[in-house]
Amino acid sequence: MEMFFSSENRSAPIGVFDSGIGGMTVAKAISELLPQERLIYFGDTAHLPYGEKSTAALQAYVIKSIDFLLSHGCKVIVIACNSASAAAAELARAYTGSRAKVIDVITPMVEWVAKAFPNREVGLIGTRQTVHSQVYQRQIAQKQAGIALHALATPLLASLIEEGFFNDQVSKEVVKSYLSDPILAPIQALILACTHYPLIKNDIAAFFEKQGREVVLIDGSMIVAESLKAYLTEEALLSSEKTEADAFYVSDFTQSFQATTQIFFGKEVKLALFRLWE
Numbered sequence: 001m002e003m004f005f006s007s008e009n010r011s012a013p014i015g016v017f018d019s020g021i022g023g024m025t026v027a028k029a030i031s032e033l034l035p036q037e038r039l040i041y042f043g044d045t046a047h048l049p050y051g052e053k054s055t056a057a058l059q060a061y062v063i064k065s066i067d068f069l070l071s072h073g074c075k076v077i078v079i080a081c082n083s084a085s086a087a088a089a090e091l092a093r094a095y096t097g098s099r100a101k102v103i104d105v106i107t108p109m110v111e112w113v114a115k116a117f118p119n120r121e122v123g124l125i126g127t128r129q130t131v132h133s134q135v136y137q138r139q140i141a142q143k144q145a146g147i148a149l150h151a152l153a154t155p156l157l158a159s160l161i162e163e164g165f166f167n168d169q170v171s172k173e174v175v176k177s178y179l180s181d182p183i184l185a186p187i188q189a190l191i192l193a194c195t196h197y198p199l200i201k202n203d204i205a206a207f208f209e210k211q212g213r214e215v216v217l218i219d220g221s222m223i224v225a226e227s228l229k230a231y232l233t234e235e236a237l238l239s240s241e242k243t244e245a246d247a248f249y250v251s252d253f254t255q256s257f258q259a260t261t262q263i264f265f266g267k268e269v270k271l272a273l274f275r276l277w278e
């Protein structure tokens with residue numbers, strides 16, 4: 001039986017988590033679309049990058065992050081990370097049960113792509129975990145929309161972005177080297193299957209433009225925010241006003257995260273430390 005929250009608890013916060021600061025692109029889209037919702041953000045920076053971890057390790061991290069967000073009374077928990085969604089979305093839903101609704105980033109994206117690009121050649125870039133898990137490949141095949149998916153692991157990109165390389169010469173060169181892979185030659189659209197990648201969207205767009213190719217870039221952050229809005233609306237769980245400020249936690253604090261976080265979220269963010277293992 002699905003219970004989750006009732007409308008009396010509609011002012012409860014939305015929990016959002018990722019390996020680090022990439023999930024901030026999703027948090028930013030949520031706060032733009034649903035400004036009256038309070039966010040509790042958790043970046044598991046002690047364990048990044050998630051994209052290089054085993055499924056078993058990611059499942060353990062996801063459960064810990066969910067426990068933390070549930071302790072804040074979140075009505076919905078958004079897994080704002082493709083790698084964690086690929087490894088543990090089902091487990092996260094089973095574990096959370098009726099305590100909160102769990103939204104992953106892959107399901108809404110697949111639904112959107114199946115509607116927008118039937119019978120097309122669609123590319124995908126993401127971490128090794130996301131690509132090798134075959135979760136996108138399976139879910140897109142299940143839609144039977146005639147989509148041919150061409151997926152490429154681009155493991156360096158998330159760390160590069162995390163280090164502050166975007167819209168510069170370094171990110172342009174790395175993007176060029178990855179996207180020149182022949183596997184992406186036939187594509188008409190490209191799924192940015194990592195929540196860090198909206199930061200290098202301009203670099204990716206510039207690469208295709210230079211080649212004279214028209215490739216639509218699919219950035220999931222707004223798609224996920226829309227799916228969250230649809231859920232809250234349907235369940236009468238939309239908050240009517242924001243009474244407390246958003247809160248941001250990381251499992252390992254560094255000054256560089258603090259600085260990059262502002263760029264990701266688009267406004268000033270004060271990071272607090274929460275050690276996941278204590």
Ligand code: DGL
Nearest residue numbers: 022049050051082083195
């Ligand atoms: N942002 C995460 C994703 O969407 C991955 C980054 C990482 O490897 O930690 O897959």
